[in-house]
Amino acid sequence: MRIGELSARTGVPAATIKYYVREGLLSGGERRSHNQVEYGEEHVRRLRLVRAMVEVGSVPIAKVREVLAEIEEPDRDLDSTLGVASRALSQHRVPAEEPAAEDLELARAIVRGRGWHSIDPDHGYLWTLADAIGRLRELGLADMVDVTGEYARAAEIVAEFDLSLLANRKERDEILEAMVIGTVLGDAIFEALRRIAQVEVSSRVFQRGQRKQSGAEQNLSTVDR
Amino acid sequence: MRIGELSARTGVPAATIKYYVREGLLSGGERRSHNQVEYGEEHVRRLRLVRAMVEVGSVPIAKVREVLAEIEEPDRDLDSTLGVASRALSQHRVPAEEPAAEDLELARAIVRGRGWHSIDPDHGYLWTLADAIGRLRELGLADMVDVTGEYARAAEIVAEFDLSLLANRKERDEILEAMVIGTVLGDAIFEALRRIAQVEVSSRVFQRGQRKQSGAEQNLSTVDR
Numbered sequence: 001m002r003i004g005e006l007s008a009r010t011g012v013p014a015a016t017i018k019y020y021v022r023e024g025l026l027s028g029g030e031r032r033s034h035n036q037v038e039y040g041e042e043h044v045r046r047l048r049l050v051r052a053m054v055e056v057g058s059v060p061i062a063k064v065r066e067v068l069a070e071i072e073e074p075d076r077d078l079d080s081t082l083g084v085a086s087r088a089l090s091q092h093r094v095p096a097e098e099p100a101a102e103d104l105e106l107a108r109a110i111v112r113g114r115g116w117h118s119i120d121p122d123h124g125y126l127w128t129l130a131d132a133i134g135r136l137r138e139l140g141l142a143d144m145v146d147v148t149g150e151y152a153r154a155a156e157i158v159a160e161f162d163l164s165l166l167a168n169r170k171e172r173d174e175i176l177e178a179m180v181i182g183t184v185l186g187d188a189i190f191e192a193l194r195r196i197a198q199v200e201v202s203s204r205v206f207q208r209g210q211r212k213q214s215g216a217e218q219n220l221s222t223v224d225r
Numbered sequence: 226m227r228i229g230e231l232s233a234r235t236g237v238p239a240a241t242i243k244y245y246v247r248e249g250l251l252s253g254g255e256r257r258s259h260n261q262v263e264y265g266e267e268h269v270r271r272l273r274l275v276r277a278m279v280e281v282g283s284v285p286i287a288k289v290r291e292v293l294a295e296i297e298e299p300d301r302d303l304d305s306t307l308g309v310a311s312r313a314l315s316q317h318r319v320p321a322e323e324p325a326a327e328d329l330e331l332a333r334a335i336v337r338g339r340g341w342h343s344i345d346p347d348h349g350y351l352w353t354l355a356d357a358i359g360r361l362r363e364l365g366l367a368d369m370v371d372v373t374g375e376y377a378r379a380a381e382i383v384a385e386f387d388l389s390l391l392a393n394r395k396e397r398d399e400i401l402e403a404m405v406i407g408t409v410l411g412d413a414i415f416e417a418l419r420r421i422a423q424v425e426v427s428s429r430v431f432q433r434g435q436r437k438q439s440g441a442e443q444n445l446s447t448v449d450r
Contacts, residue, residue: 048364056360082427086420111421118428125417132410132417135281139273143390144407150386151411152418154379159422161375163430165368181364185357186376187416192350192357193377194415195311196336197384202307203343205388 003029006039010047017047023061025050025068049177053089057184063088071176078172082179087124089183099130106133106145114152162186228254231264235272242272248286250275250293274402278314282409288313296401303397307404312349314408324355331358331370339377387411 006029007014020026026046029037053059053067066088070081087094098104107130111119119126136144146152162182169175231254232239245251251271254262278284278292291313295306312319323329332355336344344351361369371377387407394400 045364048360052360052364056357079427083424086423090416090420110418114422114425116421116425118425119421123421123424125420128417129414129421132281132414135273135277136406136410139270139277139406141403141406143393144403144410146386146414148386150382151414152422154382155415155418155422156426157375157379157382158419159426161371161373162419162423163426166427167430168368178366178369181361181366182369185361185369186419189354189357189371189376190380190415190419191315191412192353193335193380194383194387194411195315195350196341196344196348196354197339197377197380198311198387199308199348200339200341200343201381201384201388202304202391205392 001039003037003039006043006047009044010051012047012051020047020050023065025061025064049181052181053184056188057089059089059184067180071173071180078175081176085176085180086183089180089187090128094124094128095131099127100134103130103134103137106130106147110146110149110152113149114156116152158186158190226264228262228264231268231272234269235276237272237276245272245275248290250286250289274406277406278409281413282314284314284409292405296398296405303400306401310401310405311408314405314412315353319349319353320356324352325359328355328359328362331355331372335371335374335377338374339381341377383411383415 001009003014003017006012007017010017012020017026021028026043029039029043032038050064050068053064054061059067067085070076070084070088073081076084099107104126107126108121110129111126133145136142165182166175166178169178226234228239228242231237232242235242237245242251246253251268254264254268257263275289275293278289279286284292292310295301295309295313298306301309324332329351332351333346335354336351358370361367390407391400391403394403
């Protein structure tokens with residue numbers, strides 16, 4: 001197909017497609033004549049993947065390139081590829097300095113509390129977690145540290161759903177693509193649902209539901225569905 | 226205190242403090258003499274709040290200014306202030322165009338499925354959710370749409386924890402500050418825990434735990450703790 005059709009099918013303007021080719025996010029099409037370049041189905045799929053990262057995930061171009069390079073590296077094993085891609089797609093930085101010992105211990109206690117025994121005690125995301133805990137403490141908001149593990153319980157529900165989707169897939173490329181999209185769109189979906197749930201729970205807590213509906217009690221009775 | 230002490234107590238370099246004052250994120254200190262400016266405890270607290278948004282949440286300066294303006298607007302009611310701040314702190318954009326009807330219907334069905342009856346059917350985050358659903362469909366990954374509502378169930382657990390923390394607070398400023406910090410650090414904490422949980426669940430699914438430990442069964446037996 002010509003660039004016009006590729007643009008129409010993906011919703012990406014032709015100028016942006018050319019920019020992605022220059023930036024190495026997309027292979028160039030096959031040149032047929034002086035002013036005709038032919039693109040295939042693999043370009044449609046790749047462009048949608050890039051668009052999901054850039055538009056939904058607000059992933060910077062340099063990181064998109066990094067993730068795509070990981071996907072295309074045939075020799076790397078699946079597990080470490082997933083790890084590298086997961087880190088590249090993180091919105092939140094792993095802190096450069098080791099967090100305070102007490103914060104790291106608290107982060108490890110949350111993980112142990114869930115019975116997560118496969119986690120390296122120096123895993124990068126444990127540092128991210130410890131860093132966030134340290135900031136809450138600094139801000140005098142130590143009561144916001146989720147020592148009860150409710151966040152971890154919720155994260156496990158999400159991770160089990162995520163992994164069940166990967167387990168349905170067999171080809172390496174399929175698994176990696178699903179993982180990248182699942183990470184980016186999953187973060188967006190969870191963020192939206194967390195905000196929506198806050199509105200809902202807030203209306204129960206502050207009993208504002210009563211004015212609009214037959215009563216807050218009705219809401220409360222549906223919590224555990 | 227002098228700017229040097231303010232810098233030491235918050236970990237923010239003096240040049241950055243001056244930049245934040247110029248950008249209106251922090252009120253200037255009290256000028257005592259030609260070259261001495263005095264800062265107080267309110268500057269320490271505000272700087273930590275700004276730092277949490279900028280460093281942990283990667284919130285752009287213009288958005289930080291928007292959130293702070295909301296916090297300082299005394300006439301606005303708490304509920305709408307929380308809404309504006311929540312939107313400003315979103316990492317993911319609300320789509321500019323109305324999503325496809327089928328995607329929006331699916332998003333509403335997920336919300337109804339949880340018994341969330343207080344949500345406006347045109348809530349901005351329902352659009353974000355529908356947009357993500359549409360992209361999964363476009364990418365041929367419709368099976369990734371969480372029709373079973375596992376993400377929503379997890380989001381409700383997190384939102385109930387979040388709201389319980391706000392309910393502990395009485396002063397308007399306290400509630401808003403906790404909400405801003407809880408949103409930014411809560412996103413970071415959940416993101417880290419989701420990635421950690423993926424490693425854990427992945428090691429169970431792919432049985433890699435067996436090499437390091439006494440058996441994957443041991444992990445499985447602790448799932449529901």
